[in-house]
Amino acid sequence: MQALTNRGKEVERKPMSFWESLYLPGIFKGMAITFSHLFKKKPTIHYPEQKREFSPVFRGLHVLNRDEEGRENCTACGLCAVACPAEAITMEGAERMPGEENLYREEKYAAKYEINMLRCIFCGLCEEACPKDAIYLSETFAPSDFNRKGFIYKKEDLLIPDKNTDPEGYAKARGSKK
């Protein structure tokens, strides 16, 4: 039979020599190897205390953006929900009333905006689909939870803190993203 690769090795089936059949030399050799591992440096990253650096294109938890004046960008156009391959996004639009111009940038806004983090595959297509630069994926993980309800993130959970009233929270949510 023709070999697929040239890396195959013939299996040796010759009976063990007397020395090998004592087992002990082999066992000692193995024990020396394992013993040397006692002193090796451990590659473990102790997670909650130490974190691995994410790459700049890491796609984590979603954030709903605000503009310079702290108004919500999202106009509830639904393009993100359409783009989402996992159908993780649900929303309900509402009309902006007079006097709410300082809250919402567009005339229509999302009254309800939910992302089911158990469905989401963190593909980032919502971010790409959004015409208003209203949603992007941040650098944080979705934290663990005890029940499924906890993974349905409401608008309040997703919305970025207002830059003008809470600059610290804003900077934290923003991370090193541009």
Next chain:
Amino acid sequence: MTLLAFDWILLIEKFVLIAIIVSVSLVIAMYETYAERKVAAFLQDRPGPNRAGPFGMLQPLADGLKLFMKEEIIPNTSNKFLFILGPCLAMLTAMMTCAVIPWGSHLELFGRHIDLQIADINIGILYVFGVVSMGVYGIMIGGWASNNKFSLIAALRGASQVISYELAMGLSLIALLMLTGSLSLRTIVDQQMAPGHLWNIVYQPLGFLIFLVCAFAECNRTPFDLPEAENELNFGYHQEYSSMKLGFYLFAEYINMFISSVIMATLFFGGYDIPFLDESTLNPNVAALLGGAALFLKVVFFIFLFMWVRWTVPRFRYDQLMDLGWKKLIPLALANMVVTGAVILWLKK
């Protein structure tokens, strides 16, 4: 009044000693589980349990608590009485062996001479052997009472393994006993402590090797852990067990490991003897404590050896196991015995 003539203080003294030794064995078994996980982790380049307390030192407590909180399941088709008897027997026999082991020389407190040994019976080794071979009933009964094919096969494997290896173990010991001429563990230690007399390992290296291999098999430790082979027998004889009954089996294994380490240290490595030091020049109390510490160090080394081998050597196949036991170790032990006897005769002539 014969009742009053009885030495009541002796009774209390022994009682305290028993309580101390049993609880120390339990604590050591507890920390063996921790050590096992740490050693396994270190040998595999992992940090091991390190969350519960500093360095994960409280991990055994957490494990114990977990076992207690687990649901207790007794299968419907099992024989309930035997099902409960199995783990109890395993635990009991594991604990019983501590009785004859000399943990140190003797203390002198309140003008009394206290031997650090529960009972110095003159058939010490025979007693250990008898009790240890009863330990297999724990496995047998548990496996049989579970009414499950895997458990039954595992129990049979365990029984035949222990019986086969006990033979070789006994034969290797006979050679040692020909040297010492005594079955009492304390006498054996005292002989090794005597000036001008070396540890028995020097006179019986082959005997020790055979004993060591057999001890691994008796404790059902890798590479001979066939009764609980996870990948072929689904955890073997304790498959149906849950909660603390499972804990008893696991615990019994660790206590057995501890006891066989002590036995090996006692028989072949001078027990509580401190090398290059004449203990008789010291205050007896200091000597006893130092001796206890020396024994403890030797035991720790053996326990580490058990773990080290476990995380190095893969499991033997069943036919290889039997082959090794019957065709290699027993003839070897017999030859060792004959040669020792011949040498003793030749030297005494």
